[in-house]
Amino acid sequence: MLRTITPRNARVKRVLKNREAKTEENIKTAIFIRGSQTSQIVNDALADLYMLKKPHAVNFTKKNQIHPFEDHSNLQFFSQKNDASLFVIGTHSKKRPNTLTFARMFDHQLLDMMEVSIEKGTPMKDFKTPKSAIGMKPCFMFNGDMWDQNPHYIMFKSMILDFYHGQTVDKVALAGLEYVISVTSGPMTSEGKPGKIYLRTYTIVLKRSGVKLPRIELVEMGPSMDMTFGRMTEAKPDVWKQSLRVPKELKPKKKKNITKDVMGDTVGRIHMGRQDFDKIQTRKMKGLKKRTASTEEEGESGDKKQRVDDSDDEE
Amino acid sequence: MDVSGVLEAHKQKFKSVSVEGKVIPLEYDLGLLTAYDQNPIDETELKKNKDEYLQSLSRDNAQLLFNEIFQLPTISDDNGVMAMLPVPTTLLPREKPLPKPKPETRWEKFAKAKGIVNRKKERMVFDDNTGEYKPRWGYKGINDDGSKDWIIEVPSGANPMEDQYEARREAKKERVEKNDKRRQRNMEEAAVASKMDQKTVNKGERPNMDNARAMKRKEIENQILISKNSTASAGKFDQAIKGDLKPKGIKRKFEPNVTADLSKEKAGNMSILDRVVGKNGEDLVNVRKAIKATKSRK
Numbered sequence: 001m002l003r004t005i006t007p008r009n010a011r012v013k014r015v016l017k018n019r020e021a022k023t024e025e026n027i028k029t030a031i032f033i034r035g036s037q038t039s040q041i042v043n044d045a046l047a048d049l050y051m052l053k054k055p056h057a058v059n060f061t062k063k064n065q066i067h068p069f070e071d072h073s074n075l076q077f078f079s080q081k082n083d084a085s086l087f088v089i090g091t092h093s094k095k096r097p098n099t100l101t102f103a104r105m106f107d108h109q110l111l112d113m114m115e116v117s118i119e120k121g122t123p124m125k126d127f128k129t130p131k132s133a134i135g136m137k138p139c140f141m142f143n144g145d146m147w148d149q150n151p152h153y154i155m156f157k158s159m160i161l162d163f164y165h166g167q168t169v170d171k172v173a174l175a176g177l178e179y180v181i182s183v184t185s186g187p188m189t190s191e192g193k194p195g196k197i198y199l200r201t202y203t204i205v206l207k208r209s210g211v212k213l214p215r216i217e218l219v220e221m222g223p224s225m226d227m228t229f230g231r232m233t234e235a236k237p238d239v240w241k242q243s244l245r246v247p248k249e250l251k252p253k254k255k256k257n258i259t260k261d262v263m264g265d266t267v268g269r270i271h272m273g274r275q276d277f278d279k280i281q282t283r284k285m286k287g288l289k290k291r292t293a294s295t296e297e298e299g300e301s302g303d304k305k306q307r308v309d310d311s312d313d314e315e
Numbered sequence: 316m317d318v319s320g321v322l323e324a325h326k327q328k329f330k331s332v333s334v335e336g337k338v339i340p341l342e343y344d345l346g347l348l349t350a351y352d353q354n355p356i357d358e359t360e361l362k363k364n365k366d367e368y369l370q371s372l373s374r375d376n377a378q379l380l381f382n383e384i385f386q387l388p389t390i391s392d393d394n395g396v397m398a399m400l401p402v403p404t405t406l407l408p409r410e411k412p413l414p415k416p417k418p419e420t421r422w423e424k425f426a427k428a429k430g431i432v433n434r435k436k437e438r439m440v441f442d443d444n445t446g447e448y449k450p451r452w453g454y455k456g457i458n459d460d461g462s463k464d465w466i467i468e469v470p471s472g473a474n475p476m477e478d479q480y481e482a483r484r485e486a487k488k489e490r491v492e493k494n495d496k497r498r499q500r501n502m503e504e505a506a507v508a509s510k511m512d513q514k515t516v517n518k519g520e521r522p523n524m525d526n527a528r529a530m531k532r533k534e535i536e537n538q539i540l541i542s543k544n545s546t547a548s549a550g551k552f553d554q555a556i557k558g559d560l561k562p563k564g565i566k567r568k569f570e571p572n573v574t575a576d577l578s579k580e581k582a583g584n585m586s587i588l589d590r591v592v593g594k595n596g597e598d599l600v601n602v603r604k605a606i607k608a609t610k611s612r613k
Binding site for chain 1: 322356358369373380392395399410
């Protein structure tokens with residue numbers, strides 16, 4: 001659908017190179033879209049989620065005729081044009097009020113998506129508290145026993161982590177952990193359906209305690225949303241498997257041939273090749289030299305001669 | 316001097332950093348700065364004062380998470396104290412498939428064989444002529460084609476009437492063209508190698524280039540032969556070109572028109588019929604596959 005761009009200058013070439021597949025990927029960009037009809041709650045929720053995702057977020061301000069569960073071809077086009085792999089679509093209708101649809105793409109094709117309805121939402125601007133800086137890495141908390149069991153919960157957990165975890169780094173500045181996203185699962189409904197989930201966002205305040213570890217206090221920053229699950233499209237198993245493949249370079253390397261013995265000492269193993277013991281270069285010891293029969297006789301006679309001359313030199 | 320009393324009093328001033336009441340210990344994925352709390356939620360508290368309960372629950376879990384984070388090994392950096400994070404345990408999907416490895420170019424193969432290592436060179440080089448630092452390549456570099464020199468000596472063997480500036484420009488053009496041709500050749504060979512050696516490409520390694528060049532050459536030769544045959548008289552009356560390719564291995568054998576052995580004739584005719592109509596009344600065309608193919612092409 002999109003024309004393939006041939007780069008005519010270095011800048012375009014660099015952009016295209018950035019967009020192609022890499023071993024260590026870029027931070028995923030998210031697109032926030034409004035559907036043909038939205039409500040105030042949905043607009044506020046989209047605005048807040050966009051703020052948290054900045055700078056790796058694109059906000060479509062105009063309304064789009066988009067129904068992801070019926071036809072997701074639009075998403076493919078947007079994904080290719082903006083090089084984005086995450087979507088949040090906000091819609092409102094009588095049947096499905098205040099709905100957010102989270103969608104993920106793999107190779108610009110739809111991977112999976114899920115729908116949540118906001119029962120009650122409080123936007124960031126209603127909390128008159130200081131907010132964290134844009135682009136900080138958050139901490140996450142998933143409370144409740146449902147997060148490993150029910151597929152809705154599993155997908156929502158994966159979505160939230162994927163959206164906001166930023167870049168996978170091997171070190172983080174301790175002073176830079178500014179906010180935490182906490183998602184709590186409420187009890188199941190009487191019919192056995194998944195219950196509500198409560199999303200809260202807090203800024204972290206470190207207080208002095210008597211010990212080295214600081215005392216944590218939380219100040220609600222918003223957004224705060226009470227949600228229920230709606231429809232869901234799971235990923236096809238083979239595509240899902242392909243998306244989880246880790247390139248060889250990023251797999252944690254195993255340390256071989258190093259073990260710790262019972263005493264706690266580190267023990268290493270060295271594997272030697274085959275050695276031909278006859279051909280090893282060692283120190284020369286004349287007495288150990290191989291003698292044949294003829295040389296022995298001569299040696300003896302010689303020795304005899306020597307014995308006559310000086311007896312101390314023998315042996 | 317018993318200072319334990321003073322220490323106790325000091326400690327009492329501050330709130331505790333330990334959290335009680337967690338029946339199931341929390342699971343942590345420190346690579347993603349995440350904590351998973353499997354303890355059941357107190358439903359009555361949740362109903363009574365939802366936000367306060369959620370805040371206190373989150374504070375407790377945040378405290379435990381931070382206790383874990385602060386226990387990680389740290390290094391001091393320009394950006395302050397950094398904690399070393401482990402590899403994340405929760406698997407998150409990638410946004411694009413794994414990159415396919417590009418095949419070796421001719422230079423890379425040669426360099427590997429010779430053991431030539433690419434060493435990074437400085438961008439700026441000292442130019443003795445002007446006594447200042449100039450880029451090694453590019454805009455206003457010392458490597459310029461020399462057509463901007465205000466004077467060019469005529470080389471010893473050259474025609475004195477020749478335009479040396481022109482000559483330099485032509486030489487640069489030629490060099491650029493040569494480089495381009497080589498780049499094109501590398502790209503074509505890479506394409507052939509990837510196509511041929513799908514197995515190692517899918518494994519994630521570089522494809523084997525050895526047969527690629529021979530294959531490419533063969534491909535081109537085949538195409539030349541086909542094009543020769545594609546004239547109105549099937550290449551029979553074309554002018555002979557010096558050094559042209561002769562089609563190999565094409566010998567036409569003619570069976571005599573009337574044979575005593577009729578069974579051979581019958582067998583030949585039946586095989587032709589099978590190829591046209593299909594054996595035992597089967598369709599030659601797999602209709603299902605054909606529909607699929609045309610659909611996917613559309």
